[in-house]
Amino acid sequence: MAVALARTGHKMPLVGFGLWKVDKPTCADTVYNAIKAGYRLFDGAGDYGNEKEAGEGVRRALKEGIVERKDLFITSKLWNTFHAKEHVKKMARMQLDLWGLDYFDLFLVHFPIALKYVDPAERYPPEWWDAEKKFVTLQDTPMQETWGAMEELVDAGLAKNIGISNCQGSLICDILRYARIKPQVLQIELHPYLTQEPLVAFCKTIGLAITAYSSFGPASYVELNMDRAAPSLLAHDVVSTAASKHNKTPAQVLLRWATQRDIAVVPKSNDAKRLAQNLDCLSFELSEEDMKNISLLNCNLRLNDPADIDPRMAIFA
Ligand SMILES: NC(=O)c1ccc[n+]([C@@H]2O[C@H](COP(=O)([O-])OP(=O)(O)OC[C@H]3O[C@@H](n4cnc5c(N)ncnc54)[C@H](OP(=O)(O)O)[C@@H]3O)[C@@H](O)[C@H]2O)c1
Numbered sequence: 001m002a003v004a005l006a007r008t009g010h011k012m013p014l015v016g017f018g019l020w021k022v023d024k025p026t027c028a029d030t031v032y033n034a035i036k037a038g039y040r041l042f043d044g045a046g047d048y049g050n051e052k053e054a055g056e057g058v059r060r061a062l063k064e065g066i067v068e069r070k071d072l073f074i075t076s077k078l079w080n081t082f083h084a085k086e087h088v089k090k091m092a093r094m095q096l097d098l099w100g101l102d103y104f105d106l107f108l109v110h111f112p113i114a115l116k117y118v119d120p121a122e123r124y125p126p127e128w129w130d131a132e133k134k135f136v137t138l139q140d141t142p143m144q145e146t147w148g149a150m151e152e153l154v155d156a157g158l159a160k161n162i163g164i165s166n167c168q169g170s171l172i173c174d175i176l177r178y179a180r181i182k183p184q185v186l187q188i189e190l191h192p193y194l195t196q197e198p199l200v201a202f203c204k205t206i207g208l209a210i211t212a213y214s215s216f217g218p219a220s221y222v223e224l225n226m227d228r229a230a231p232s233l234l235a236h237d238v239v240s241t242a243a244s245k246h247n248k249t250p251a252q253v254l255l256r257w258a259t260q261r262d263i264a265v266v267p268k269s270n271d272a273k274r275l276a277q278n279l280d281c282l283s284f285e286l287s288e289e290d291m292k293n294i295s296l297l298n299c300n301l302r303l304n305d306p307a308d309i310d311p312r313m314a315i316f317a
Pocket residue numbers: 017018019020021043044110165166187188212213214215216217219220234249251252266267268269270271274275277278304
């Protein structure tokens with residue numbers, strides 16, 4: 001199952017594999033095995049620091065003829081330190097080289113936050129801070145400049161589709177005012193504790209496809225001590241009740257809750273069994289009541305907020 005992207009009609013698989021925190025030493029094998037297990041979409045980013053290894057996994061599968069390039073949907077993202085127009089294409093090319101690919105199916109602006117340029121020869125990925133991990137240095141690059149450079153990636157054939165991530169309604173409205181090529185996909189944190197109904201409704205209206213990240217809510221943030229002590233969604237009664245009704249796991253229910261509304265998901269797992277389980281989440285339908293009960297868990301709990309790093313980055317305020 002896939003979402004047809006508005007401008008190109010390209011089919012973006014509804015379930016893909018997320019690469020954030022996929023361990024570098026096992027990343028190539030994980031990606032290769034994920035392709036063998038049936039995954040076709042990989043959600044990477046410069047910031048994840050594993051593009052070279054992910055690319056190795058992809059290339060091994062291509063070489064062995066398990067898939068053709070046209071069957072894969074590879075997403076990557078532009079990091080915050082590369083928002084100036086002179087850096088966007090350079091970075092897309094560098095990231096393509098790391099993957100060993102000619103084009104991305106989708107390239108996203110990772111955050112609507114511009115940070116001071118860091119030369120990749122000095123430090124890559126540069127993350128949020130300076131070399132001492134002390135200070136965040138903002139840079140005055142407006143989104144209009146970055147978006148214009150993103151459009152040039154499409155012109156140059158480096159990205160088939162371009163999009164945004166971590167953006168809210170008012171910024172999206174602004175981008176639409178000047179976009180020659182509209183964003184095709186918005187990637188946002190979305191799970192039953194952060195259902196984002198108004199943003200989802202707005203995106204439907206303007207034909208902007210949505211990919212949910214952190215579909216399991218706090219699970220991904222426990223290892224980072226960023227889970228805000230929120231109770232696990234994977235162990236939540238409402239979710240496990242729906243799961244036992246369908247003989248599925250809570251993880252599969254959380255993914256189906258999103259995909260049943262045409263919201264794509266990109267679950268991450270370092271475990272082969274869970275990885276396979278997550279892909280197998282489209283073969284059942286949650287009842288309207290289950291959908292409603294799960295959505296009622298909403299408490300606007302946002303786990304991934306750059307304002308926690310520096311209050312000047314309060315993009316969700
Ligand atoms: N655009 C952005 O700013 C942004 C931000 C965050 C994430 N993302 C993207 O979204 C992807 C997914 O989000 P995420 O990595 O934050 O979290 P996630 O996929 O919601 O959750 C991953 C966590 O759940 C565990 N898990 C995975 N499958 C499971 C299952 N079937 N049962 C029980 N536990 C399971 C994983 O552990 P194991 O690995 O041990 O299985 C890991 O701890 C990322 O990898 C990344 O590609 C994008």
